[in-house]
Amino acid sequence: MSAPILRTQELTKRFSGLVAVSKVSLELHVGEVHAIIGPNGAGKSTLTNLLSGDLPPTSGVVQFEGRDIAGFKSDRISRLGVGRSYQKTNIFLPFTVFENCRLAAQSRTPHAWRVWSGAGRFGDINRLAEEAMEAAGLAHRRDRVAATLSHGEQRQLEIAMCLATQPRLLLLDEPLAGMGPHESLRMVELIKTLSAQHAIMLIEHDMDAVFAVAHRLTVMVNGEVIESGTPEAVRGSPVVQLAYLGGGDNLHV
C-alpha cells in the first residue's frame, strides 16, 4: 500500500481535566474512505478539529504528506490541501451559493490579494466554483441566497465549498446529519466518487451509509480507539459489540 497522506501518532487533546482524544494513531490513504464511528462524546469531532487545525493538540504527531503539521493554524492546513466540512452548518448565509463557492475557490489562488480587479473576473476561480457546485448537485441553486436553502441543500453547500478549495484530504464531519433519504443517497454516491481521487475521513452516525462507503473503520469510545480495521472485522469484533451494547447505544449493523 502507498504511503499514508495523513498519519497521527499518539494524538492527544486534553481540556483541563477531561481527555477528549487519547493517544489516537491512525492512517488515511488516498482512494480510501476511513470512517470514524462511536457514541456521542467519543471525541470524533475533537479529533477532526485537531487534524484541521481548529484546535491545537496537547501532544502527539500529525503528519500530512510527510510534513509535521501539529499545531498549525487552520488556514495553513487548509492551504496545504486539507478540506473539512462542519457538523454544524458553517456557511456564509447572506451570500449566494455561487459566492460561497467562489470565495472558497478564491482562498488559494494568487489573485486573492488583488485589490483592483473585480472579483468576478477571474475565470479559473469561477470555473472551480462552478465545478464544485456541479459535483455537490447544487448547480440549479447557483444564484439562491444560502440562507434560503433547505437544510439538506445547506449541507451540500458545505461540501461544495470544501471541494472548491481542491483538497487532497477531506475531513467530513457528519455530512448526512439532518438530510432526507434522497439527499443522503446522493451524498453517499458523491463520497464514493470522491474517494477515488481523495483521501476521506468520514464521521457519521448513519451506519447504513458508513458500511456502504467505508473501506476502513475506526471505533472510538471515550476518546480512545477501541478497534480499527475493515468493516467486516469491526462488525464482528467482540470489543465493539460490548462497548456499544454495554453503553446502551445501538449500533445498527
Add this chain to the structure above:
Amino acid sequence: MTASRRSLALFLVASLLLALFPGVGGTFYVQLLTNVMILAIFAMSLDLLIGYTGLVSFGHAAYFGLAGYVLALLGPQYEAASLWWSLPAAMGVCALFALLTGLLVLRTKGIFFIMVTLAFAQMLFFVFHDTKLGGGSDGIYIYNKPTLLIGDFALANLDNIAHFYYLVLLLMLCVYLLLRRILGSTFGRALVGIKVNEHRMQALGFPVFRYKLASYVLAGALGGLAGYLAAVQFGFVNPEILSWHKSGQVIVMVILGGMGTLYGPVLGAFAFVLLQEAFSNQAWIGEWAKHWQLGMGVFIVLVAMYLPQGLAGLLQRFGRKAEAKEEREEQP
C-alpha cells in the same frame, strides 16, 4: 432602470448638486458642507471596518486627530507646508500607527476589541493632552494653509473657501470610488466574508489576521486623510479631535446612514451635521435650540427603531418600490 443604473444616476446627480452648491450657497454653508464632506470621508473609512470587515472600532478618532497633529507639528511654523509631502506624511503616520496597534488589537474580538481600540485612542489623547508635545490642552495653531503647487503654479489656494470646498469634494468622491473598487475585488470579497463568518474564512485557508490588518491600516490612513483636511479647514488642532466623543460621533454617523453600504455613512454625515445645525438654530426653533441634543437624540432613536438599515435602507426601500412599480407597468 436597473438597480446599478439607478445608483449610478443617484451618484452623478448628488455629485453635480454638490459641485454646483458653492454657486448658490453662502460662505457659511459652503464651509459647513466642506466640514460635512470631511466627516463623510471619515465615516466611509470607519465603514470599511464596521460595515465590511466586522470590526467595531471605538477609537477611530485617533487617526483623525493624529493626522492633524502631524500637519501641525511637522509643518514649518511661519510658512505654509506643501500638501504634496504633508498629506502623505500624515496618512503614512496614521497607517503606521494602525499597523502597530492593529498587530495587538486585532487579536481581540467583540466587546474586547471595542475596549482596546478605545484604550489606544485614549492613550493618544492623553499624550497630546498632558504633555508639551502638542501644546497640551490648548493645542496648536496652523497659521498657514498648505500649498498645492506645481512648479510655481498654484493648483488651488486653500485659503479660498471655494477652492478648498472643491478639493474636499474631489477627495470625497475619490475615496468613495476607491473603496467601491477595492470592495468589489477579491480582497474586498474576502473582507466581507470575514465579517459574515470569520471562522469559516480561516478554515477555507484565508490568513484572516492579515486581511483584517490590511483593512485596519487602510481605514487608518483614510481616517487620517479626513483628519488632515479638518486640521487644514480649522487651522487649529487640540486634543478634542482625538477624544472618544469624536469616535462615538463617527460610529453614530455610520449606523445612522447604514453600515456596509459606503454611501450610507456619507448620508449619515450629512444628516448628523445638518440636523445638529437645524436643531440648534434659534431662528428656526426658538428656545428649543438650547436643547438641540434632545432633538438629535429623538431622531437617532427613531432611526434606530424604524430604519435598522439606516438612511441607506430607506433609499433601498424606495429603490425596490420603484422596481416593483416598473414591473407592474411592464405587464399588460
